[in-house]
Amino acid sequence: MSSSSRPRRPADPLDIVDVDSLLTDEERAVRATVRRVCDDLVEPHVAQWYEQGELPARELAAQLGRHGLLGMHLEGYGCAGMSSVDYGLACLELEASDSGIRSLVSVQGSLAMYAIHAFGSEAHKEEWLPQMAAGEAIGCFGLTEPDHGSDPASMRTRARRDGADWVLEGSKLWITNGSVADVAVVWADAGEEHGGIRGFVVPTDTPGFEAHEITHKMSLRASVTAELALSGVRLPGEAVLPGVTGMRGPLSCLTEARYGIVWGCLGAARSSLEVARRYSCERVQFGRPIGAFQLTQAKLARMSTELQLGRLLALHLGRRKDAVGLRPEQVSVGKYNNVTKALEICRTARTVLGASGISGELPVMRHANNLESVLTYEGTVEMHTLVIGQALTGEPAFR
Structure with a gap:
């Protein structure tokens, strides 16, 4: 086959259906900014933080606050007032570095700050939200x-x-x-x-x-x-938070935080897929790159397809959230699908890498280990399954 007749790869092999074309220029700019922040503040250190089991949380929160990433989707009180899609894109980039970093931002902004913003008194908001948005208080x-x-x-x-x-x-x-x-x-x-x-x-x-x-x-x-x-x-x-009583309070906060997970877990998946794709093009066995073998291509195709479907679902939910809001079962569909598929992508990427996949020099095993927790926290996969089941049948199966 001549070089002119060979099929060309897409400009972005991680986005072969052009999901990015659905984003605005402003949204792409937000994503690029968060990626640069992660490249500067997180990527040089995160493997060591993970290996040592330590995180300089206070210093990192202050730096993230200076970049407007804490409570970025909330309005007023020093918060950036960004859209739900902007926030989702930020979560994806943060988790592409590490789920723990996205967790810090998510708990700060979508749980603690959101609870005060949604249900707190004016005194609560004025005392805490500006400090928390700036990363001066965690x-x-x-x-x-x-x-x-x-x-x-x-x-x-x-x-x-x-x-x-x-x-x-x-x-x-x-x-x-x-x-x-x-x-x-x-x-x-x-x-x-x-x-x-x-x-x-x-x-x-x-x-x-x-x-x-x-x-x-x-x-x-x-x-x-x-x-x-x-x-x-x-x-x-x-x-006491005066704006809510009963379980509606904490559950609405969890719904807010779960939305960020719908996006965030895809960052871990994207990072793992890119490492596996690049490795498959460089690793030579039996005289050819392992990416030239059908079984490896099947793995890459499956991972890529699930990643793109997850991005489309996250973006749809983000647009709906900005337009009319989300019902809890819609967020459950997002977390159930995207986290399970992201974990599958990370595990499969590890198999492409062979023994190198367990090395801390590469992020894939770290991402897979982290997603084992993401699968469980803020609603286990089993609980989200039952939320979806109740929406389908009208029958609660929790008890």
């Missing part, structure tokens, strides 16, 4: 408990009235940013007479509040994870 979100993950309504953390004050007792587990946070949004059962589940804005220097970092993790090692212990944490009456 937030965490205390919902999951040692015995209550998928069933947060059964939480044991209690809030009781004592005169004009609230007193919190309980514990929370697997809390991202917990041991470096300046403020925690803690959910507790206040009893039916006070609205059931309530959220509280808790400065972490309040007596009785303790945070203990969780170590020896095999996943999300470039992320701070902690257990929170609340023992007689006394708060003024105005510490």
Whole structure:
């Protein structure tokens, strides 16, 4: 076959159906800016952070805040007020570097800041949101408990009235940013007479509040994870979030954060696919690049197709979110599909790389390990399956 008659590869082999053509120039500019930030601040260090199980969270948050990435999709109070699609593209680029970095930004902006922005008093917003947007204060979100993950309504953390004050007792587990946070949004059962589940804005220097970092993790090692212990944490009456009662509060925050995961996990998948694609073109066995063999091409084709379908789904959900908002089951479809497919892409990419795939010199095994956590947190794959099933049948299968 002559060189002129050979089929040409697309300009971007990771976007052979031209999903990028659906983005505006402004959206592509946002993506490029976040990619440069990650290249400068994260990529030179993240493999070492992961290997050592450490993250300079406070320094990194301050740098990300200076670039407007914290709470970027929120309006006012020092937040950038970007679109949902802009935020999704940012999450994708952040997670292309590491899921732990996207988790830091997601918990800060879509859980802690969103809870205060959506349900807090004006005093809460003015005190905390500008600091958090700038990265001068770090937030965490205390919902999951040692015995209550998928069933947060059964939480044991209690809030009781004592005169004009609230007193919190309980514990929370697997809390991202917990041991470096300046403020925690803690959910507790206040009893039916006070609205059931309530959220509280808790400065972490309040007596009785303790945070203990969780170590020896095999996943999300470039992320701070902690257990929170609340023992007689006394708060003024105005510490409660006035804008919501019941489980609607924490669940709406989780829906907000899950939307970022729909995009973010595709960053890990894209990074892994690109490493595998490039390696397949360079690695020679039996006298030819392994990318010339049919089985390798089948893997690459499957990975590429799933990545592009995931991007199309994420972009559709982002456009809908900006236009009319999203229903929880729509976000569940996004997280269920994109995280499972992203994890499959990372695992398959590892097989293309052979033994090199387990090396920390390449990001693929790190991405795969991280996605094992992403598959579970903010709603396990099983729970999202049941959310979708209920939407299809009208029958709840949770109990």
